[in-house]
Amino acid sequence: MESFGTLLMTEVGRSNSHLSPRTIARHDPATGGFVLTTPDAAAAKFPTNTAHPALPKTAAVYATLEHGGEERGVFVFMVPLRGPEGRIAGGARIVPAPETTGLQIDYGAVRLDGLRVPYEAWLRDGAAIAPDGTFHDPAGGAAARLTRSMAIAPAVWRAVISASAAVTRASAGMLLAHSAGRATLGRLAPRRALTDYRNQQEAVLGALASGYELTAVAAHVQARRTSATRPAPNAGGAAGDAGPDTAWAPWSAVDRDLALLKAAATVQAAETVSACRVHSGAPGFAAAERLNAYRGLTHAYMNAGGDNELILYDTARAMADLDRYTPPPAVPGPPDGGDPASPAVWRWLAGEAERRLRDRLAAAVAAARDAGADPFTAWNANLVLAARTAAACADRITVEILCRALDTGPAALRPVLTLDALNRIDRRAADLLNEGVLPPGALDEVWAARRRVCDELAPRAGDLAAAFDLPPEITAPAAFLTG
Ligand SMILES: Cc1cc2nc3c(=O)[nH]c(=O)nc-3n(C[C@H](O)[C@H](O)[C@H](O)COP(=O)(O)OP(=O)(O)OC[C@H]3O[C@@H](n4cnc5c(N)ncnc54)[C@H](O)[C@@H]3O)c2cc1C
Structure with missing residues (x-):
């Protein structure tokens, strides 16, 4: 804890700055080190967690390496940005951002003006500048180098997905604590339990299922494991062999599916946390800061750690181009008479929707290109x-x-994962109906199946939440309201 990372x-003034940072690290042959400059x-680098006035900070700075008057790709440089007592390094300027409430961090903008670092500060990953001054990089080109320099991303995505799961579990536990045993005064049935009403029951159990x-x-x-960045190029491996080419951001080239799951997990967590907040009424908003804070966190990570929309577009482009992607095969169906509670049906629906959407997307982009549209115009008409x-x-x-969790996990998982799968079909109904995967009226069956599985799960809601093993203070009622 002597210094914080x-x-x-990200650079503040342009979108997609990750693809081409304008911060320069110029090699200085006189010292062998580098001079970092924000043009x-x-x-300026923003946002960063650098504004705290008293904390030492060690920065990993993304910059385009300039050597011998040529740009040599994007690398990372370690910079002791703030030393003991938070003293700012010579050649760096940090402008604190005004305080915010969404996700409270010591946000600051950083500009570098001729900041010098030694050769060893270069995280060179197999690249080198020889004593005779020649530059060597085994990565195999600027695109592969960028992908390798973004190799931190999979660790970030795993952390973001785990955090999304954690706040979803906590939110579900809080919603259950708010709802269980709460009486209602509605005139249809005075003093009926709140969780007897389907809307609240499905919100509580659906949040647990989402967790x-x-x-x-x-x-x-x-x-x-992520294979795009393994093994290291100096160990003889091919760089960038797992991810597709990208146009919007570097992320899918690093690990397409992991980036995609980060995008999906943050959306799912944000939706669940928001639903838990609304279904917890005023206490969920005003009695404790927790649900608001979780909302801020999940919302922020739709941009942070790789912008979700850009990840979706690069994934879709790889799918349309069949770039390291194979569509699910066409299978006649639906199986099991179309029973929406059947795992075979979830698989079939998901596979059919994916294949049909991909085929239509590929055809639409190809048609636009055939009609003479440039890549921007062809894709821009098809971003939805x-x-x-x-x-x-x-x-x-x-x-x-x-489905793997069902195959390998305890039998008790079956109803809770069934509820989650039914909610997924409900959420995706627009696409399933638009692609003709589901016929009109199919949602009525999904809702009926959901009512049945909720009836089965309702008596076990407490057990489902207990298995999350949440710290007691998370679900405890606000002390100032109960005293
Ligand atoms: C809370 C938080 C913490 C962060 N922490 C850090 C950090 O510590 N270090 C760091 O370096 N960065 C950090 N970031 C920055 C983060 O990586 C960027 O916000 C993200 O990549 C989006 O870039 P941007 O902010 O420049 O917005 P923009 O790129 O301008 O995006 C704005 C909107 O435009 C859309 N868009 C952008 N370009 C295109 C395009 N070509 N085609 C179609 N749509 C497009 C995006 O999808 C988005 O909806 C953080 C962000 C947040 C929100």
């Missing part, structure tokens, strides 16, 4: 379809994870 990647205000799903996804991504196509891919991967 901070990542200086103008638009290239189980995200926990399964988090466990899946912990176990999964692209986002939905990538979301369908995320759904199919998630359904596969759920």
